[in-house]
Structure formats: C-alpha cells, structure tokens
Amino acid sequence: MKSGRRYKNAVYEQFARITKAVASPKRLELLDLLCQGERTVEELAKQAEISVANASQHLQVLRVARLVETERHGVFIVYRLAGQRVCDFFQTIKTLAEQHLAEIEQITRQYLQNQPDLESVDRETLRERVRTGAVTVLDVRPAEEYRAGHIPGALCVPIERLDQYLQSLPTEQEIVAYCRGPYCVLAVEAVSKLKGKGFLAVRMEDGVQEWRAQGLPVTIGEEP
Amino acid sequence: MKSGRRYKNAVYEQFARITKAVASPKRLELLDLLCQGERTVEELAKQAEISVANASQHLQVLRVARLVETERHGVFIVYRLAGQRVCDFFQTIKTLAEQHLAEIEQITRQYLQNQPDLESVDRETLRERVRTGAVTVLDVRPAEEYRAGHIPGALCVPIERLDQYLQSLPTEQEIVAYCRGPYCVLAVEAVSKLKGKGFLAVRMEDGVQEWRAQGLPVTIGEEP
DNA sequence: GTTATAATCAATTAATCAATTGAATATCAA
DNA sequence: TTGATATTCAATTGATTAATTGATTATAAC
Known part of the structure; x- marks a missing residue:
C-alpha cells in the first residue's frame, strides 16, 4: 500500500474517533446534559435514566475521544466538557438533525x-x-x-x-x-x-x- | 416508562442517525471528497480506494441520514452533499479532531x-x-x-x-x-x-x- | 482498621456493523 | 431485443458495540 494511503487512513481513523464517540443516543444525551454544566457520574446516570455502570462506560468513551474531562472531588468524580467547542459541536449535530430529519419535528x-x-x-x-x-x-x-x-x-x-x-x-x-x-x-x-x-x-x-x-x-x- | 422518557429517547435516536452515519473513517473520507464537489459512485470508490459495492453501501448510509443526495445522469448516479451545512459539519469534525487529538499532528x-x-x-x-x-x-x-x-x-x-x-x-x-x-x-x-x-x-x-x-x-x- | 459510598473494571450476551462476493436491476446504444 | 456498463441488492463472514451483572478499587467518615 502506498504511504499516501496509509497516511490518509490514519487521519480519517482519528477523525472517526470523535464521530464514533458521539454515535450513540445515550452518549449524545450525556453530552447534552454536560452542555448545561458539569456533573457527577451518579447525577448523569440518574438524569439519563441509565445504570451508573453504563453511564460510567459511556463517559469513558467520551473521555477517550477527549470530548469530556474529569476531576476528582473527594469521593465524587465530576465530568465536564473538554471545552466550549464541544458544546458547539453538539449544537451543530442538533441543528443538522433538525434541519435534515423531518422525523424530529414529527x-x-x-x-x-x-x-x-x-x-x-x-x-x-x-x-x-x-x-x-x-x-x-x-x-x-x-x-x-x-x-x-x-x-x-x-x-x-x-x-x-x-x-x-x-x-x-x-x-x-x-x-x-x-x-x-x-x-x-x-x-x-x-x-x-x-x-x-x-x-x-x-x-x-x-x-x-x-x-x-x-x-x-x-x-x-x-x-x- | 414515562412519555417524557420515550420522547427523549426518540429524539436522541434521531440525532444519532446523523452521528452514526459519520462514525466510519471511510464515510468521512467520502464526505471529504464530496465537500470538493459532486461525483459518481465509481469516482468516489476509486478515490477512496474501496470497491464500488462497498462505496455504494457507505453512500447509502449517508443518504439515509440525509447527508447526501443523488441524481441520475443517464447510466451514472451522481452523489452530492445535501447542502453547504453538511460540508460545514464535516469541517467542524475535522477542526475538533485536530484540536483535541494530538495524535493527528503527530x-x-x-x-x-x-x-x-x-x-x-x-x-x-x-x-x-x-x-x-x-x-x-x-x-x-x-x-x-x-x-x-x-x-x-x-x-x-x-x-x-x-x-x-x-x-x-x-x-x-x-x-x-x-x-x-x-x-x-x-x-x-x-x-x-x-x-x-x-x-x-x-x-x-x-x-x-x-x-x-x-x-x-x-x-x-x-x-x- | 472498619465501613459506606462513588466509580470503575471484567466478563457475558445479544445486537449491530464493515467488507466481500456474486447476483440482480436499470439505462443506454447498437 | 441484445449487450455493455453503472449501481444496487442479498447473503455471508468476522469484528465491534451496548447493556447487564457482579466484583473491585478509591476515598472519606467513623
């Protein structure tokens, strides 16, 4: 395989790290919640109505993609967005979905x-x-x-x-x-x-x- | 289940239609190519270095998510982005990846x-x-x-x-x-x-x- | 130390997905 | 009608993924 192709594959693979991280309804909901402010795993789990273990796993997927970051506050771990840009990204997805998918309005x-x-x-x-x-x-x-x-x-x-x-x-x-x-x-x-x-x-x-x-x-x- | 939860699930499910569609390196590459201009399936397959059948399948995933649209020109089917907004969306992904993933620069x-x-x-x-x-x-x-x-x-x-x-x-x-x-x-x-x-x-x-x-x-x- | 709580990890299952292959469809031109 | 070409469809494979469960780690209070 040519080195140009290997390079391209590697780059698009990186882009896909971001998109794969947001390719789940639950993770989108978690991101939406985090757009409103930082939260602990328990709060996020409760508000998204999923188990704590499940929320933890989803959050780690987001963290590996560097979309969120964590900080320990005593026994709690607080998750927050990795920057305003991530919130903007989520809004972009939302807008795109609203404008391209008539089903949402329905x-x-x-x-x-x-x-x-x-x-x-x-x-x-x-x-x-x-x-x-x-x-x-x-x-x-x-x-x-x-x-x-x-x-x-x-x-x-x-x-x-x-x-x-x-x-x-x-x-x-x-x-x-x-x-x-x-x-x-x-x-x-x-x-x-x-x-x-x-x-x-x-x-x-x-x-x-x-x-x-x-x-x-x-x-x-x-x-x- | 409360109707509020059912509604939320349905909405995030719709958002995820968009994000799942872009959650593949090859589909991102195809989108990138389409940002440069419309193309036939064959051209896209050749430039992304995948089989025509594979390209066709990926393109249909993008089409179902309404990110691209098609038009038949005789025996060819031309794919194009479903709007400038989709190109902007791709650029947003790119920028986010560049800024959050040090691996890309490397x-x-x-x-x-x-x-x-x-x-x-x-x-x-x-x-x-x-x-x-x-x-x-x-x-x-x-x-x-x-x-x-x-x-x-x-x-x-x-x-x-x-x-x-x-x-x-x-x-x-x-x-x-x-x-x-x-x-x-x-x-x-x-x-x-x-x-x-x-x-x-x-x-x-x-x-x-x-x-x-x-x-x-x-x-x-x-x-x- | 012991205990309680928050979060993560590890292992499992069912479901979904990517790529390949070969067949089927649609259009055009002879 | 027939043949050539572009695209899609259908079926299969192996690989990922989501959610669940129970066990484990880390911290703070006692």
Missing part, C-alpha cells in the same frame, strides 16, 4: 399533542416582556444548571421543588417556563402542572444554549 | 518527515505573491473539483496530467501546489515530482475549503 409535534393545550412563546416576545416586567420567568432546570447560566431575570425553580414555590407565584400575571431547550421535557411538565393549579403558564422552547447562540445575554451565578 | 508530522524536504507556504504569503504575479499556483486536484471552485489565478493541473504540463511551467519562478487541504496528499506528491525535475516547488497546506473559510475569494468554473 416526533416533537406528536409528543406536544399528547400534552394538554400547551402554548409557547418565542424568544423575542419573551425578552420584551421580561424587560417590561410583564411576565415571570421560571428556569425549571436543576439549581446547578441555573447557576451555570440562566436567562436574566429568571427565577430558579427546579421542577422537583415547584410545589414549594406555588404560593409565591403570581396568579394573574403570565408565567413563562423554560428548561434545556426544545427537546427537554422539564418545562412541558412544569407548565402542565402550573396550568392544572390555575396559573397562566406558557412554555418557551429555547434553552440557555439557544438563547446564548442568538447573542442574547446570560446571567451566571445567583440573581442579585 | 501522524502528519511523521508522514511529512518521510517526504523529501518539503517547504510549505501559508495563505497570506501566497495571496500576496499571486497578486503581484510572483508565483505560479497549481491546483492539482481533478479537473471537476477545480471547476467546482479554485483559488483565483490557479492553473488546473490534475496530478495525473502533471507530466504533460511540465514544459509549460516556469523553471525560474516559484511554483506553489495545493490540493484538498492539509490531509490530502496530492500536493505533496506533485511538489515531490516537480522538485525531482528541478522546479522550485512548494506546497500550500490549505485547500479550497480552508481558503473559503477565511473569507478569501474562490473562482468557480474555468479561468478566463
């Missing part, structure tokens, strides 16, 4: 149809209403994701603690809930619960990644 | 070391020298790729026809050869041959994709 439509009447609000409208204080925005992701970055003015109301916040929420003013983006179901569930309790709740499809990608501001840490 | 260095002393010239220098006419630029890719887009002022000299052009090339002036980019070996081979014949030849690492990505102009069709 699956989403089907899912949303099975949810009780669910309006949603777009970015621009929301931003204007937040600015004028005409709306209450809830970030229903886990608190650590909120701290890693949230939409300015949003309240940190993790979905599992939504019940505790119910009495402090306005009953007349509109409430907008968002989570990790269009394929995350937290906001859908939050809105469903809020509407059941008589609130005026709508969902925003975008997550922080989409918001940031539009060049819109993101607040890091706690709200003042 | 492999490249090793390959170039085995080639007889091979200088290379960067984009900016080349552009300036082309502008002032101080250099002859050769595009050593196949003619159809040249027509699909080439660096302004470059001559179309496919490597397999290089011999025929030898007498019309300047012997005193510097000659710069380029091909599909840093991992393509055509320019390396062309420079090697030219230097063997006594020409002042150097290689430019960038291909048209890299050139274009810098916002530099690209000429489509034949030179005037």
Whole structure:
C-alpha cells in the first residue's frame, strides 16, 4: 500500500474517533446534559435514566475521544466538557438533525399533542416582556444548571421543588417556563402542572444554549 | 416508562442517525471528497480506494441520514452533499479532531518527515505573491473539483496530467501546489515530482475549503 | 482498621456493523 | 431485443458495540 494511503487512513481513523464517540443516543444525551454544566457520574446516570455502570462506560468513551474531562472531588468524580467547542459541536449535530430529519419535528409535534393545550412563546416576545416586567420567568432546570447560566431575570425553580414555590407565584400575571431547550421535557411538565393549579403558564422552547447562540445575554451565578 | 422518557429517547435516536452515519473513517473520507464537489459512485470508490459495492453501501448510509443526495445522469448516479451545512459539519469534525487529538499532528508530522524536504507556504504569503504575479499556483486536484471552485489565478493541473504540463511551467519562478487541504496528499506528491525535475516547488497546506473559510475569494468554473 | 459510598473494571450476551462476493436491476446504444 | 456498463441488492463472514451483572478499587467518615 502506498504511504499516501496509509497516511490518509490514519487521519480519517482519528477523525472517526470523535464521530464514533458521539454515535450513540445515550452518549449524545450525556453530552447534552454536560452542555448545561458539569456533573457527577451518579447525577448523569440518574438524569439519563441509565445504570451508573453504563453511564460510567459511556463517559469513558467520551473521555477517550477527549470530548469530556474529569476531576476528582473527594469521593465524587465530576465530568465536564473538554471545552466550549464541544458544546458547539453538539449544537451543530442538533441543528443538522433538525434541519435534515423531518422525523424530529414529527416526533416533537406528536409528543406536544399528547400534552394538554400547551402554548409557547418565542424568544423575542419573551425578552420584551421580561424587560417590561410583564411576565415571570421560571428556569425549571436543576439549581446547578441555573447557576451555570440562566436567562436574566429568571427565577430558579427546579421542577422537583415547584410545589414549594406555588404560593409565591403570581396568579394573574403570565408565567413563562423554560428548561434545556426544545427537546427537554422539564418545562412541558412544569407548565402542565402550573396550568392544572390555575396559573397562566406558557412554555418557551429555547434553552440557555439557544438563547446564548442568538447573542442574547446570560446571567451566571445567583440573581442579585 | 414515562412519555417524557420515550420522547427523549426518540429524539436522541434521531440525532444519532446523523452521528452514526459519520462514525466510519471511510464515510468521512467520502464526505471529504464530496465537500470538493459532486461525483459518481465509481469516482468516489476509486478515490477512496474501496470497491464500488462497498462505496455504494457507505453512500447509502449517508443518504439515509440525509447527508447526501443523488441524481441520475443517464447510466451514472451522481452523489452530492445535501447542502453547504453538511460540508460545514464535516469541517467542524475535522477542526475538533485536530484540536483535541494530538495524535493527528503527530501522524502528519511523521508522514511529512518521510517526504523529501518539503517547504510549505501559508495563505497570506501566497495571496500576496499571486497578486503581484510572483508565483505560479497549481491546483492539482481533478479537473471537476477545480471547476467546482479554485483559488483565483490557479492553473488546473490534475496530478495525473502533471507530466504533460511540465514544459509549460516556469523553471525560474516559484511554483506553489495545493490540493484538498492539509490531509490530502496530492500536493505533496506533485511538489515531490516537480522538485525531482528541478522546479522550485512548494506546497500550500490549505485547500479550497480552508481558503473559503477565511473569507478569501474562490473562482468557480474555468479561468478566463 | 472498619465501613459506606462513588466509580470503575471484567466478563457475558445479544445486537449491530464493515467488507466481500456474486447476483440482480436499470439505462443506454447498437 | 441484445449487450455493455453503472449501481444496487442479498447473503455471508468476522469484528465491534451496548447493556447487564457482579466484583473491585478509591476515598472519606467513623
């Protein structure tokens, strides 16, 4: 075999290390979670709804491909993305899939149809209403994701603690809930619960990644 | 299982259709070739050095993932990328691999070391020298790729026809050869041959994709 | 030291995938 | 219609891969 061919094979083999690492639905879900912020193996396993051993194995595949890195914090091992570029890469995959695979829109439509009447609000409208204080925005992701970055003015109301916040929420003013983006179901569930309790709740499809990608501001840490 | 989980699984499954399609070195090579321009199955098979049947199968995997599309031209079937976005996606993979996998640089260095002393010239220098006419630029890719887009002022000299052009090339002036980019070996081979014949030849690492990505102009069709 | 917890490792199974071969299909031209 | 060519299909092989299970390692608290 010519040396040129051997070289080419070696190079494409390296490229494929990256693509093979992301060629699994579960690993894509783990990457998606890690785009929202760093996490321990246990948290990742729980949120992706797989066993810890299985999550550990998937994470190591991602690590060997240098897409994620780890750090030991006492008895925990924290995984995080190996850079913003990896998050961008995941967003690219997402966008490509959305634009090339009509099935995704279909699956989403089907899912949303099975949810009780669910309006949603777009970015621009929301931003204007937040600015004028005409709306209450809830970030229903886990608190650590909120701290890693949230939409300015949003309240940190993790979905599992939504019940505790119910009495402090306005009953007349509109409430907008968002989570990790269009394929995350937290906001859908939050809105469903809020509407059941008589609130005026709508969902925003975008997550922080989409918001940031539009060049819109993101607040890091706690709200003042 | 909750409907939220079923929905998530379905969505990530769709994302993975894209990533599984690119999770093979050979399919990445085919995509790389298609980034340079459309081609028939036979041409792709020949350039990737695999059997036609094998190429056909790989191409169909890419087609099912909607990354490429086909058109029948008589007895030929022409494959092309399903949009500029797919080319960008491939470039993203390439960049990510280059930046995260030190092995690639190592492999490249090793390959170039085995080639007889091979200088290379960067984009900016080349552009300036082309502008002032101080250099002859050769595009050593196949003619159809040249027509699909080439660096302004470059001559179309496919490597397999290089011999025929030898007498019309300047012997005193510097000659710069380029091909599909840093991992393509055509320019390396062309420079090697030219230097063997006594020409002042150097290689430019960038291909048209890299050139274009810098916002530099690209000429489509034949030179005037 | 002992214990509890987080994470990884090792071994297994079923499933999926890459490449090869030879046959089948589609188009065009004689 | 027949023959030639480009491509795809179908069946087979060997190689990877995902998920599960139970055992093992590493750390911190007692």
